[in-house]
Amino acid sequence: MENVKKSLILFVEYLQIEKNYSQYTIVNYTANIEEFALFMKEEGLAELKQVTYQDIRLFLTKLYQQKLSRRTIAKKISSLRSFYKFLNREKVLNDNPFALVSLPKKDGKIPSFLYEKELELLFSVSDLTTPLGQRNQALLEMLYATGIRASECEGLKIQDADLFMGTILVTGKGNKQRYVPFGSFAQEALELYLRDGRKKLLKQGNLHDSIFVNNRGNPLKAGGIRHILNEIVKKSASSLHIHPHMFRHTFATHLLNEGADLRSVQELLGHTHLSSTQIYTHVSKDQLKKTYMAHHPRA
Template sequence: MEDQLKDFLHFLIVEKGLAQNTIVSYERDLKSYIKYLKTEEHLNSLKDVQRGQIVHFSGKLKEQGKSSKTLARHVASIRAFHQFLLREKVVDNDPSVHIETPKLERSLPKVLNLKEVELLLESPNTNDHYGLRDKAMLELLYATGIRVSELIGLNIGDAHLTMGFIRCIGKGNKERIIPIGNKATEAIQKYLQEGRQHFVSKKYRDDSLFLNHHGKGLSRQGFWKILKRLTQEAGIQKELTPHTLRHSFATHLLENGADLRAVQEMLGHADISTTQIYTHVTKTRLKDVYSQFHPRA
């Protein structure tokens, strides 16, 4: 079973071109699934898997208190795995074909208001190279709405500051060209001129745009720690995630009349229905403003 899992993961990397984080999720989900089949169902071959065993596995995850989002992801991973096995003629049938995906409660993304964005963007102390880097990262995230994985994946050559855009590689290895504003351009230029050289290591060369104190490209965990610290220093009470500035970017664009298709393009959403969630956020905010300020609300 483990060898078939390796073949599937190789297929996802080579044929599908999925992002590393997605591959890791598939691997984690399917390892727990295979472990269940071996230890609980006492199976030695994926040819012997029945629909009921997949249902029992999902039920066990639910008993463990897993969220509907986690359950849905596991089912999607199992379904993709069995479809691959059938296509490769490893098995004769697909036991996952009629398994229902748990319904997800679609919660509205949390966003910052303009005042909170200003507080966060002004929180880095730009008197040292750490502050210059942190300021440039935050300004770029809010200016473009790119994902944190895309931010830390940027190389110096991806920032075309004189032309006013960045080039980033998103999900599915797809390239996007995204315009950046004056504030973000200025912050990145200052970081490149006065800050980045202090992070560069003499031991090896790393062309990543944003470096850590070891001279290597910044990690997701590294950025997350920086964001948590700056949120506290800015006095923002809301719970922020690395996606918060992405959500705020999209919401503020739509609030100011941006075209939904243009926002979809900049965010790199394959399906416009994913982008439409932000229209619900703007409607909710409009209702709040109306209730607060209209004399007959």
């Protein structure tokens, strides 16, 4: 399996340097390829060039037997297809058997989002007289106000925030940048945190420009953001199960429910394809009924 290891090292360098993918994405790609390498070993396939379409069909069967979602399986196959495509480009391999495999359709689940009353509960628990409370409030407000990903939030720098204009420069997937506006609640929380809480959290020698920091003054990572949200939920005595991406879902859903057009939401989210944004076109039953009653001539 030595050739798989060498090829994977080259592929990871390609993802880092040419594609500029996030570390989170690279870890997932690597895990998917290593899983396939283990399958190859079990099937007695010593080299990547030995893999045939029939081998891939067997691999797919094993994935389905694990009762994985179609979305998860699609991501695994997509990773391996990209891996082989890269090796074709580098003349390491001549064929890409994964090109013959059609990806399973996604489950089409509606993204979970928070209702306004649930948000109000979360926004009410932080102690704004403490540095951590100020940070947590600013974090919550920014996630909801901008719909940014946890990885994008992790990468925010002081110079990215324009408090006068109420906008933030976000660096998304593939190093693509976009400006996202934020409202008065987020601005007030961010100003308080930057003026007071962040300075107190920074320790001597911690000279960096990351906006959000942990309790040791180091840049806050995506895992830390998830931990903070879980702690806020505990304090609110709520039974909610939330994650950073839920604020992104909520941001998009609330904008569309209030009449924002799909193209604008696509731009704010940083989606390359409109189809990625269309999953948010669902609306709550209450909103649907409200719209009907307000606009149908015979309501």
